Amino acid sequence: MESTENRYSLALKQITKTANSALPVKKVITSIAGCTAKALQTTGCAIMILNPQKEHLDLIGAYGLSDMYLRKGALNARKSYPEILDGKTIAVADIFADKRSQYPEHAISEKITAFMGAPIVQKEEVIGQIRVYNREKRHFKPIEKDFLSTVSNLIALTLEKMELNQYLSSYHEANILQHQKLTSFSRLPLIPIRPTNFSHPSEEEFARLLDFYQVEWLYEPRSFPLAWEDKRITEMFTPDFFLPEINLYLELTTTKQSLMTEKNRKLRRLKEIYPDINVRLLNKGDYLKLFAKYGFISLGENKIAGVQKILFNRTQIQRRVKSLAKQISRDYQGKDLVLIGILKGVLCFMSDLMQNISIPVSVDFMAISTPTNNIDTAIQITKDLDLDIMHKDILMVEDIVDTGMTLNYILNYLAARNPASLKVCTLLDKSARRLINVPLDYVGYEIPDQFVVGYGLDFRGKYRNLPFIAVLE
Numbered sequence: 001m002e003s004t005e006n007r008y009s010l011a012l013k014q015i016t017k018t019a020n021s022a023l024p025v026k027k028v029i030t031s032i033a034g035c036t037a038k039a040l041q042t043t044g045c046a047i048m049i050l051n052p053q054k055e056h057l058d059l060i061g062a063y064g065l066s067d068m069y070l071r072k073g074a075l076n077a078r079k080s081y082p083e084i085l086d087g088k089t090i091a092v093a094d095i096f097a098d099k100r101s102q103y104p105e106h107a108i109s110e111k112i113t114a115f116m117g118a119p120i121v122q123k124e125e126v127i128g129q130i131r132v133y134n135r136e137k138r139h140f141k142p143i144e145k146d147f148l149s150t151v152s153n154l155i156a157l158t159l160e161k162m163e164l165n166q167y168l169s170s171y172h173e174a175n176i177l178q179h180q181k182l183t184s185f186s187r188l189p190l191i192p193i194r195p196t197n198f199s200h201p202s203e204e205e206f207a208r209l210l211d212f213y214q215v216e217w218l219y220e221p222r223s224f225p226l227a228w229e230d231k232r233i234t235e236m237f238t239p240d241f242f243l244p245e246i247n248l249y250l251e252l253t254t255t256k257q258s259l260m261t262e263k264n265r266k267l268r269r270l271k272e273i274y275p276d277i278n279v280r281l282l283n284k285g286d287y288l289k290l291f292a293k294y295g296f297i298s299l300g301e302n303k304i305a306g307v308q309k310i311l312f313n314r315t316q317i318q319r320r321v322k323s324l325a326k327q328i329s330r331d332y333q334g335k336d337l338v339l340i341g342i343l344k345g346v347l348c349f350m351s352d353l354m355q356n357i358s359i360p361v362s363v364d365f366m367a368i369s370t371p372t373n374n375i376d377t378a379i380q381i382t383k384d385l386d387l388d389i390m391h392k393d394i395l396m397v398e399d400i401v402d403t404g405m406t407l408n409y410i411l412n413y414l415a416a417r418n419p420a421s422l423k424v425c426t427l428l429d430k431s432a433r434r435l436i437n438v439p440l441d442y443v444g445y446e447i448p449d450q451f452v453v454g455y456g457l458d459f460r461g462k463y464r465n466l467p468f469i470a471v472l473e
């Protein structure tokens with residue numbers, strides 16, 4: 001009988017050989033999945049990557065699993081064994097005795113009982129997972145865990161080598177993919193971004209509206225089995241849209257009562273079987289209420305006069321601000337940090353940024369009057385700092401840097417007060433219009449030469465209260 005060592009060494013030989021071959025990446029990944037399942041003598045293997053928001057795991061290669069199991073939809077990365085995302089290799093001897101399984105009903109139909117998963121780590125960041133599944137209950141041994149971790153390291157190297165990074169970056173750019181289409185690597189490329197034909201014009205209109213509000217969406221991304229006969233699926237329900245940012249499935253309705261009744265029945269059933277899934281039936285009148293609820297538009301407004309296009313919605317801004325705050329908290333660890341903002345444009349940004357900074361900080365504000373005509377040429381300080389900033393670490397927080405004149409003036413003014421350090425964090429950088437070179441240490445977004453409003457920024461005193469950043473008509 002073949003020894004375990006021999007099986008592992010043969011598998012690693014095969015994996016490294018395939019990884020080093022000229023085969024297309026899909027073949028390599030599928031082959032690695034096969035080698036791994038065979039070496040560990042498991043029923044199947046799946047290799048998945050994390051989406052850019054680190055919310056979902058999308059399949060990029062599999063072996064030994066049925067199409068139905070693979071079509072179970074993208075895994076919610078945080079709900080399905082999140083320890084793996086934190087870098088741990090885990091083994092579950094009996095999925096049914098374990099509360100963490102996200103799709104136990106699929107595990108039943110696939111007759112899967114045991115499971116082991118390892119993170120795929122690239123540059124100290126978890127980018128995906130490899131999982132092996134077993135029909136029978138099984139206590140995986142430490143040597144088997146080690147083997148899976150070794151394979152996952154090889155996958156990380158392979159992905160890097162095969163420039164899947166390029167693949168990933170197009171994925172990041174598109175920021176969207178239809179999970180259901182990814183049942184095997186052979187069906188890649190990853191990004192069928194927009195469906196060419198919606199099944200109803202109202203869906204197309206809704207998609208356009210989502211685009212306007214910069215809300216990410218997936219069209220019919222997952223089918224939910226609703227009824228079975230002898231473990232064979234006899235009824236499924238595929239909601240029209242999934243909005244990953246708010247983890248919500250949507251089914252659009254027409255006013256036709258017979259269809260409504262049928263959809264309502266299916267929806268009730270879906271909620272019974274999958275209580276963790278957020279799904280809603282939505283008719284046209286409800287669109288705007290939904291957007292309002294999630295902060296994409298101010299309540300009661302169905303059109304914002306003058307707004308041409310939304311550049312960044314609230315969810316996107318929050319995500320970016322959190323990431324800036326994390327970086328700042330890391331860089332200023334142990335320092336005496338003072339955040340300084342200029343009123344009023346920085347209001348929203350400062351508020352969100354400071355709430356996400358995890359180290360102790362002080363905050364102060366200045367107000368200035370900017371020249372409105374050629375007669376007043378100087379910027380005037382109308383409210384000075386309250387704090388003494390000598391020997392303190394100062395981070396100047398700006399909403400937008402345009403020509404750089406204002407910031408340059410303020411930086412000179414602050415430097416004269418002998419702070420220990422002086423850096424700049426701006427949410428927006430309109431670099432195309434820069435007249436004076438000012439150093440920007442933290443930048444939220446680079447934007448083109450367009451006048452923007454919202455999230456604190458105004459046009460003639462208006463629009464500051466919009467929860468997003470938009471371009472005016």
Ligand code: IMP
Pocket residue numbers: 345399400401402403404405406407430450451452453457458459
């Ligand atoms: P700078 O001195 O030209 O860099 O201009 C900076 C100031 O101009 C900002 O603090 C804003 O108050 C204002 N500003 C520049 N561009 C915009 C814009 O697109 N929308 C709103 N205010 C802007």
